[in-house]
Amino acid sequence: MNLRNIAIIAHVDHGKTTLVDKLLQQSGTYRENQKVAERAMDSNDLERERGITILAKCTSVHWEDTQINIVDTPGHADFGGEVERILSMVDGVIVLVDAAEGPMPQTKFVVSKALKLGLKPIVAINKVDRPDARISEVVNEVFDLFAALDATDEQLDFPILYGSGKNGWMANSPDASHDVGMKPLFELVLKHVAPPVVQEGPFRLLGTIIEANPYLGRIITGRIASGSVKPNQAVKVLSREGKLIESGRITKILAFRGLERQPVEFAEAGDIVAIAGLTKGTVADTFCDPAVEEPLQAQPIDPPTVSMTFIVNNSPLAGTEGDKVTSRLIRDRLLREAEGNVALRVVESADKDAMEVSGRGELQLAILIETMRREGFELSVSRPRVVFQKDEATGQTLEPIEEVVVDVDEEHSGVVVQKMSERKSELIEMKPSGGNRLRLVFYAPTRGLIGYQGELMTDTKGTAIMNRLFHNYLPYKGPIQGRRNGVLISNDQGEAVAYAMFKLEDRGPMMIEPGWKVYKGMIVGEHTRDNDLEINVLKGKQLTNIRTTSKDEAVRLTPPIRMTLEKALAYIEDDELVEITPKSIRLRKKHLDPNERKRAEKAKEAVA
Numbered sequence: 001m002n003l004r005n006i007a008i009i010a011h012v013d014h015g016k017t018t019l020v021d022k023l024l025q026q027s028g029t030y031r032e033n034q035k036v037a038e039r040a041m042d043s044n045d046l047e048r049e050r051g052i053t054i055l056a057k058c059t060s061v062h063w064e065d066t067q068i069n070i071v072d073t074p075g076h077a078d079f080g081g082e083v084e085r086i087l088s089m090v091d092g093v094i095v096l097v098d099a100a101e102g103p104m105p106q107t108k109f110v111v112s113k114a115l116k117l118g119l120k121p122i123v124a125i126n127k128v129d130r131p132d133a134r135i136s137e138v139v140n141e142v143f144d145l146f147a148a149l150d151a152t153d154e155q156l157d158f159p160i161l162y163g164s165g166k167n168g169w170m171a172n173s174p175d176a177s178h179d180v181g182m183k184p185l186f187e188l189v190l191k192h193v194a195p196p197v198v199q200e201g202p203f204r205l206l207g208t209i210i211e212a213n214p215y216l217g218r219i220i221t222g223r224i225a226s227g228s229v230k231p232n233q234a235v236k237v238l239s240r241e242g243k244l245i246e247s248g249r250i251t252k253i254l255a256f257r258g259l260e261r262q263p264v265e266f267a268e269a270g271d272i273v274a275i276a277g278l279t280k281g282t283v284a285d286t287f288c289d290p291a292v293e294e295p296l297q298a299q300p301i302d303p304p305t306v307s308m309t310f311i312v313n314n315s316p317l318a319g320t321e322g323d324k325v326t327s328r329l330i331r332d333r334l335l336r337e338a339e340g341n342v343a344l345r346v347v348e349s350a351d352k353d354a355m356e357v358s359g360r361g362e363l364q365l366a367i368l369i370e371t372m373r374r375e376g377f378e379l380s381v382s383r384p385r386v387v388f389q390k391d392e393a394t395g396q397t398l399e400p401i402e403e404v405v406v407d408v409d410e411e412h413s414g415v416v417v418q419k420m421s422e423r424k425s426e427l428i429e430m431k432p433s434g435g436n437r438l439r440l441v442f443y444a445p446t447r448g449l450i451g452y453q454g455e456l457m458t459d460t461k462g463t464a465i466m467n468r469l470f471h472n473y474l475p476y477k478g479p480i481q482g483r484r485n486g487v488l489i490s491n492d493q494g495e496a497v498a499y500a501m502f503k504l505e506d507r508g509p510m511m512i513e514p515g516w517k518v519y520k521g522m523i524v525g526e527h528t529r530d531n532d533l534e535i536n537v538l539k540g541k542q543l544t545n546i547r548t549t550s551k552d553e554a555v556r557l558t559p560p561i562r563m564t565l566e567k568a569l570a571y572i573e574d575d576e577l578v579e580i581t582p583k584s585i586r587l588r589k590k591h592l593d594p595n596e597r598k599r600a601e602k603a604k605e606a607v608a
Contacts, residue, residue: 002065003270006071006092006189007089009107010095018166019124022182023070025168087119092119092194095114095122095142097142099138100127102433115152120192121146122161122189123159128164198225199225199269201292202288218276219254220282220283229275231250232251235278235290236287242293248278250277261274282339306360308365308569309349312326312327315586321582321583322377330372334346344364377582380578381569382577383572385447386399400446401444401472405466412459412463419452424445424480427441482573487576490524490534490536491534491536492518494518494538495518500537507525508526509526511561511587512525512560513557565580575590
């Protein structure tokens, strides 16, 4: 079988998934009259809403007599765990770069992994029809990036195509005819990407993507390194170290044909397939014939940098809005997620009603929470904390540091530099990026960046673009100033009354609306001062038999602060929680009882 395996690498929003749509259409994968959703590869609701690819997907197209397996990789740093493994399945990469934005940090992250594996890149400059396109500068930036990442001479001699994924064309020059469609890209893939290298010996496959299927159980996707496989074949699973994990039989083999996965009776070395039937084998394990003793070499996985505690919802409103509230259901759901997501680590904490979940960043954890919430779960979560490490040699505490690239209008650059330095960041580079904009590059501690995205948008009137990338674990940078304001806490349970809220407006902005259910210990607003204050938002107006026009004026309230999930996670302090249900996001104190709060505060001071 004529085969090519390629991955498409690009930064968030540079047009990767749209490009795959066009490749599928022009290769004849869809029927003429078939109705296909735009961005067909982003199948998950959250991916469609946010316009980002979260999970790696695989598809395949036929061009002439060759099958091209295409892997669409996530471009977001929080999903980097996916990217590293996918690259080991392919023999070439298409690096897709926006003609105006140029290569971004995320492109750098994935490209560096691809170059290390010796993959030869094809560069596709996308969106050349943008009015602010700067094509020749972007090509030079790509070359500089490859050189900075120690690309070999062969890798630096990359072919370049120009085009517009949205309009469905790629050509050898930006001014070429648009009638050629994607043909130049298909031809370049066949010419430039080598067929898969097939090793000698019995069946071996390296687990690369894992998912749980309600009918088939655990499904592992990977490329067959050697041999061939049939349903009902006996196999065993070896860990990265070569230990036997389990033995079993393959119940089903699924091959990628267009957007569908179809069962096949036979698959051979070089093809990318999904196999079902094993219960313990996971990503980075080798699935092989019982005669094989040596595992295939696998990439180690980058460490999680942020952790959160997921707790059973124990507020007075627990169970009123969701149907999945028990610790057993939450625990099973998180363990199931960890099975299919290698960048996630789930550990049961000492308190049986809580689970410690660590991931690559708060976006990854926020997406997990949002997914659970849509499935009907109710839970409380703590403030995101960074995962520290100890230096074995010196005993120093190390913390995760990220490379942060901020593109911002010149007039707002001062406030960005000031806010980032308050967060213990180090400015590495500052250069113009065209159109009165500056590109600022920082090394910043992850804990200082939690919640900064919203503040950055406010400070720059929504014009800044921030991109983050894990850099390294470095010595602890010292304390960082947290939230400066205290909160307003409800001192009773009931429904909020507009009159009471109107009377309390001078205490600070509210986070609730009249008629909302509140309870004792729930956070209902932000105090204007730095201490917490208990207030009564339930107090109605005293009724008298005297009526005057001034007394009965309609109450006009200031609009409340709207709390999105990400904003709430960034806002809370260590003694607070976010209560998440399918319908609401509420903020609350960890200890609802004021006396318990005082005791906890005293205990904390005694330790300090």
